[in-house]
Amino acid sequence: MIENLNELFWNADLETIKQGYMDRETDYACIICGETFTKGQIYSIDGNLYDARKTAQLHIAKEHDSMLHYMLGMNTNFLGITEVQKQFIEMLATGISDKEIATKLSINPSTVRNHRYRLREKEKQAKLFLALMQLLQDVQNKPLTVVGDSKLQETSKTATMVDDRYDTTEAEKQKILSTYFDEVGRLKNYPAKEKRKIIVLSHLSTLFKKGRFYSEAEINRTLERIYDDYVTLRRALIEYGFMDRVDGGAQYWIKE
Structure with missing residues (x-):
């Protein structure tokens, strides 16, 4: 799986976005969920054998319907x-x-x-x-995102609100994380400022695996280890587009 899905998605060229997967040196990577398919490997799907490229194509259709469908579901x-x-x-x-x-x-x-x-x-x-x-x-001779010795952070592709609150560099992000989290990874206090709040929530979202469904109790247990007011964190993860849930809260998952 890919670590930084936002960079993979936003750095993709037009053809890659249209097909939904990136042709890399050793594999094909889904730019939506980050699943990879190793070149040279044969995959068995429903009794049929496919190479890595075809498997990536089938993955897009099965898991994400189509890139047209996915993009129309994004923030306008x-x-x-x-x-x-x-x-x-x-x-x-x-x-x-x-x-x-x-x-x-x-x-x-x-x-x-x-x-x-x-x-x-x-x-x-x-x-x-x-x-x-x-x-x-x-x-x-450099990407627009390069700012001095750092670079701009990519906006989460699942964001519910898109504005200057996402205007931060990697250096600023690391400084904010070191300010709000202690040496054992617990959140000292929940930020009041929106920009800092988004950075903290983005970091918290990495505690959960993409493609997996969680019960509310599982979400609460994980977040409570980080911060006593886990309810605020859980609600904020949903409000800011990092997490979603079914009506009633029976299942939660990280948005892709």
Whole structure:
């Protein structure tokens, strides 16, 4: 499994994002959950044998439905679209006609055409902006995330709120963690400032394994070892998008 999924996801190029897995030196890595498939190894799935690349493709379809489905489930701030545009794209993806879309959204056919136009303009802007940033990186000969001797932290791809609260460097992160956690890993106090709160919660989320379901009691036991007010931590992990649960709290899991 991959340690830093955020970096893997946000550093992926366009083709990698579309296919959902990264072609690395020794394996193919799912950019959503971090599962890896070793090159040269044969995998048995439902009685059939597949190479690593095909297994990665099957993994995306089985575990994540598709990259289109996954991305449409992300915070719209990451996509640069409105909730209405997201809903429109979801309908386009089903293959229904513009007339049916107009009926479902209770809008005129001309409005559907206008949605198509605006999305096309966004697509052109995105292409030019991506090319611009790649050219800038070539000129600077370093990634935009490099700041002095440190680098900017990547925003969690499961974040519920996307703003300047995530604007921190690796050096700042380590300083905040050393301030709030003692030498045995217990949380001294829960931060009041949002930026520090996010760093602390991100660190706490690493105490749980991705892809595993936990009971509320298991979550509580783990968090109580870190901080007496484990209820506040549990609720914050959900509120800030690091963790999710089923209604009623029977199962909890780390969001991917």
